[in-house]
Amino acid sequence: GNSVTQMExxxxxxxxxxxxxxxxxxxxxxxxxxxxxxxxxxxxxLLLKATKADDKGSNKxxxxxxxKETTSFHLEKGxxxxxxxAVYFCALRxxxxxxxxxxxxxxxxxx
Amino acid sequence: xxxxxQSSRYLVKRTxxxxxxxxxxxxxxxxxxxxxxxxxxxxxLIYFSYDVKMKEKGDIPEGYxxxxxxxxxxxxxxxxxxxxQTSMYLxxxxxxxxxxxxxxxxxxxxxxxxL
Numbered sequence: 001g002n003s004v005t006q007m008e009x010x011x012x013x014x015x016x017x018x019x020x021x022x023x024x025x026x027x028x029x030x031x032x033x034x035x036x037x038x039x040x041x042x043x044x045x046l047l048l049k050a051t052k053a054d055d056k057g058s059n060k061x062x063x064x065x066x067x068k069e070t071t072s073f074h075l076e077k078g079x080x081x082x083x084x085x086a087v088y089f090c091a092l093r094x095x096x097x098x099x100x101x102x103x104x105x106x107x108x109x110x111x
Numbered sequence: 112x113x114x115x116x117q118s119s120r121y122l123v124k125r126t127x128x129x130x131x132x133x134x135x136x137x138x139x140x141x142x143x144x145x146x147x148x149x150x151x152x153x154x155x156l157i158y159f160s161y162d163v164k165m166k167e168k169g170d171i172p173e174g175y176x177x178x179x180x181x182x183x184x185x186x187x188x189x190x191x192x193x194x195x196q197t198s199m200y201l202x203x204x205x206x207x208x209x210x211x212x213x214x215x216x217x218x219x220x221x222x223x224x225x226l
Contacts, residue, residue, distance in 0.1 A: 004153075034214075043115070043201055043217030044154075089153060096161075097142050097205050098169075099215065101153040 002027045002094050006102035009087075013080055013109050021075040021105045023064075023090035031092040033057075033066055033073040034099065038087045047075075047088070080109045114138070115204055115218035123224045130189040132221050134202030141207045143185035144215060145169075145177065148199040160185055192225045199223075 007022040036044040048057030053068035118133035146154040156169030203215040
C-alpha cells in the first residue's frame, strides 16, 4: 500500500543553519508529492509540491526534489530563520485528491 | 483568500455524548475532508466528501459519521464519544478544477478532549 515516512523530530537548529528533513515514500505508480507546514496554533498550509520524477518544488527558500530512484522527497533550506519554527508534513496524493501524510517533523530554530 | 473555518478551537465533552464538529468553506470547493492529527501519527483521513450528499470512508472511520447537506458545510459526528477520540481534528477543502494536484486548504483545527 501507500505510505510516507519522515525523519523523527524534534529537530533543533540555530538560526542560519542548513536544514534537511528526510521523507521517503512507498506507492504504486508515480504519485504527486507535497510538503505542508503547520505553524503553532494554525492549520496546515501547502509549502511546495512536485508532480513528476525529477521535478523540484520550491517556495520561501525551501526546496525538495522528487527522486524516483530513491523514492524520496527530502526538504531542504540553506539558512533557516526563527520564523521557520513549525511542524512539517510530507504527503503523497493518491486516488483523486486524497493525501497520505507522514508523521510530521517538528522544527525549532533558536536565535 | 480561501477560508476554512471550524466551529470551535477547543471542545471538552464527556464519554458517551454525541459530538458535532462543523466545518465551513467559502470558496465553493467540491471536495471536503476530515482528518485527525495525533503526535507521531501525522494526519489520518476519517471521511471525505466529493460533493453535496456524497461521502466516502477514509482510513479510520470507525466511531464517526459525517453529513454534507450543503456544499459549503461538512460536519463530523461522534455518535458516542470515547476517550480514545481525544485528538486534534482538522477539516480541509479542495477544488477539483484544473486537475488532481490542487492543494487542500485547511481550517485551524478543533482540539477535542473527551473525559
